[in-house]
Amino acid sequence: MKSPVGILAASCHLPQHKRSVEDLFREEGVNFSSHVAARLGIKQVPIRNGQASESASNMAVAAGREALQRAKVDPLTVDVVVEYSIMPQEYLVPVWNMSNKVQAEVGASKSFVVGFSGGGSSNFMVALSSAAAMLSENDSMKTALLVTGDTTIPGNRVLNPDDPVTVMGDGASAVVLQSDAPGGVVIDTELWSDGNNHDICYIPGGSLIHPDDISLYRMRLDKARYDAFPKAETLRRLSDKLLERAGLKFSNVACVLCSNISSQDEAVMQQAFEGKVSPVCASNRESHGHLQGTDFPLNYLSLTESGSVKQGDYVLGVSHGMGTTAAVSLFRY
Amino acid sequence: MKSPVGILAASCHLPQHKRSVEDLFREEGVNFSSHVAARLGIKQVPIRNGQASESASNMAVAAGREALQRAKVDPLTVDVVVEYSIMPQEYLVPVWNMSNKVQAEVGASKSFVVGFSGGGSSNFMVALSSAAAMLSENDSMKTALLVTGDTTIPGNRVLNPDDPVTVMGDGASAVVLQSDAPGGVVIDTELWSDGNNHDICYIPGGSLIHPDDISLYRMRLDKARYDAFPKAETLRRLSDKLLERAGLKFSNVACVLCSNISSQDEAVMQQAFEGKVSPVCASNRESHGHLQGTDFPLNYLSLTESGSVKQGDYVLGVSHGMGTTAAVSLFRY
Incomplete structure (x- = not known):
């Protein structure tokens, strides 16, 4: 930047x-x-x-x-x-x-x-x-x-x-x-896709191939491939790469924000990110479920309100994108 | 850049x-x-x-x-x-x-x-x-x-x-x-949207609101608003702004590439761009119709093959985006 x-x-x-x-x-x-x-x-x-x-x-x-x-x-x-x-x-x-x-x-x-x-x-x-x-x-x-x-x-x-x-x-x-x-600086973002998973989660209906079959207007997940995708490892690898580029170490990171998928998903993230996933994620997940694009802004606002980060703290936002596009952004509060 | x-x-x-x-x-x-x-x-x-x-x-x-x-x-x-x-x-x-x-x-x-x-x-x-x-x-x-x-x-x-x-x-x-x-340098792009035209051209079916009605899986155009949108004027204004930013004048532009919508559409563009729309556009439109995203690459390739532009020539690519998002890119061959 x-x-x-x-x-x-x-x-x-x-x-x-x-x-x-x-x-x-x-x-x-x-x-x-x-x-x-x-x-x-x-x-x-x-x-x-x-x-x-x-x-x-x-x-x-x-x-x-x-x-x-x-x-x-x-x-x-x-x-x-x-x-x-x-x-x-x-x-x-x-x-x-x-x-x-x-x-x-x-x-x-x-x-x-x-x-x-x-x-x-x-x-x-x-x-x-x-x-x-x-x-x-x-x-x-x-x-x-x-x-x-x-x-x-x-x-x-x-x-x-x-x-x-x-x-x-x-x-x-x-x-x-x-x-x-003045704050919330977007230092950098690291993105990586596994295009082989292009059909891991999609809606077959309402599209050019099946415009007319309402029963196909449902989100279809290939759970075996979803489970097999190394979500936490990929996100930790991207994070380490991003931090290195910014001249930082993971020890410099105050906390991590992830998507509000499930407690199982968060447990895996906690492990990969050494317990640094912010408690606001679990709290918002419990009370709101998965709000898609709104997970990150919701967690970011809760983190700010929680008072648990101070100016100058580094925060990572991570998302595995269902196994297709994984993303990590680094912020400085 | x-x-x-x-x-x-x-x-x-x-x-x-x-x-x-x-x-x-x-x-x-x-x-x-x-x-x-x-x-x-x-x-x-x-x-x-x-x-x-x-x-x-x-x-x-x-x-x-x-x-x-x-x-x-x-x-x-x-x-x-x-x-x-x-x-x-x-x-x-x-x-x-x-x-x-x-x-x-x-x-x-x-x-x-x-x-x-x-x-x-x-x-x-x-x-x-x-x-x-x-x-x-x-x-x-x-x-x-x-x-x-x-x-x-x-x-x-x-x-x-x-x-x-x-x-x-x-x-x-x-x-x-x-x-x-070495060439085909993308000097800059100017974009502008008129969000009021968000519903000027869309497909109501297959969407969240009408997933099931196959008769609505058709592109719907509000022709009165489409006609009223000042396509050529908007694109010329964006082009002039872009050229000014690049320290150039319209007289420095060798030719213009537009989308292959119709001869009526092209005539309006020719007028706004002082006859500089490349003949490859008319030729490709006649033989291919409107190929959506492929219009520009097709015209760009034809222009290159035509030998009518030489290294260092400035070329504008323009698209009115059906009245919603207008776009101009400036290239140096």
Whole structure:
């Protein structure tokens, strides 16, 4: 990074209503046992009420507005709106993308928009990396609004019902990035993909191949390959590489933020990251489940509020992206 | 750009089989008149034969392989695969994206992947801008493979049947970018979005809102707003801004490449760009129709082969992105 880019503010916009995991399992005909409950470590998830105000894009607009207000940034000074949503959008291409709607509705009318897709929860780091490079590279650009809105497919909140991996909720979030921000500096991002896993987790329906079969409009996970992917090892390797490039050691890292998949997933991360995964991750996972793109902003805000990190502390954000794209970002508070 | 990034090689992979526009109009029940024919200026378009080898992602893999061969780049040295496809993909999120498959199949196993969506034909410039910033910004990155594969929805090759705007074909293409490339230097890109047009052109079916209604799996264009968007003026304004930033004038530009939408669209571009739109655009449009993301690589290759530009010449690539995201890139041959 030639000119340091940092997080000025972040915001989450979540549905008021929450559903218990037990309730969602019952609704989706999935067997709920104490064993599964312990493995997931999720008690309840926010679920949209079905009204337009809680559509993915409208929640994203609300999160975007709030992040800009918190950052005290005039929407007209936003140079780029970068969208990192993970779940299916309200409509499909060629030029639909919630980023376009967010740009119009938050009033960022001098910006251009960029939408990412296909990186799972790592989309956030991909967006962060790309936006930081653009702000750092172009003297004419100073401010980026990163935004996501992810709502689940009704009847498809439990991922992989035969052997549940996570329970997904609805939500949106936004992050304002600026060059020369006083803190939350995005030092660097390391990304790595295993393209062989391109079909490890996808929705076969609603696509060009199966546009018409509604029964295929479900997230399909290849659990054997998902389990086999060396998630924690890959993320630790990327982290060590990233830290080395920044002239740091893992002992310099104050804490690690991961996605809120399950307690099983977190246990593996704790092991690889020597117990440094922040307790805010477990707490948010229990109370919100997996919120896709919103996991990182939610955990980042909780970490800041917790007071457990101080200015100058190094924090890693890590995401294994379901085995396809793994990502690590390094921040200095 | 601190370290110049340039196009090392480009490649297009198109279906062998072509369909005449008259034939496609008949198939889709659209009235074919000499007036419409003249306005479109498209004679035939390549259409996939239905076999797996001509799926969007498999054509993208073929184009990617060929571009790497032409560039004499070992796939293992590719740092990032950037996908800029525009049409619906074979499958949907969360981690499906043809970029992941391309990464695996071309053997770019040390790279990470990035997929863009929602920018129409401007996706290419968005991808170019983002990849150039990443290569220029990060000393650890040198080579990017940009790739697209776009296949049309059967029965939906004529855009806006009531008042046809373009005829779309199938195809794939790839571009290899490298820092310190000897030519095809990507000097800069200017992007601008009008988010109010987020719903100017989209596919309502197959999405989160209408996953099940196959009749909605069609590209819907709001022609009145499409016509009203000041395409040529916007692109000329962006071009002038870009040229000024580069310390150049429009008189320094040898020629302009635009998307292959229609002869009507090109006429407007010719006027705004003082007759500098290259004749290769009209020729490719007539013989291929609108190939979405592949229009630019196809025109770029034809321009190079035409011998009408020499080393050091400045070329603009422009795309109005259906009124949502407008984009201009400046190259030095």
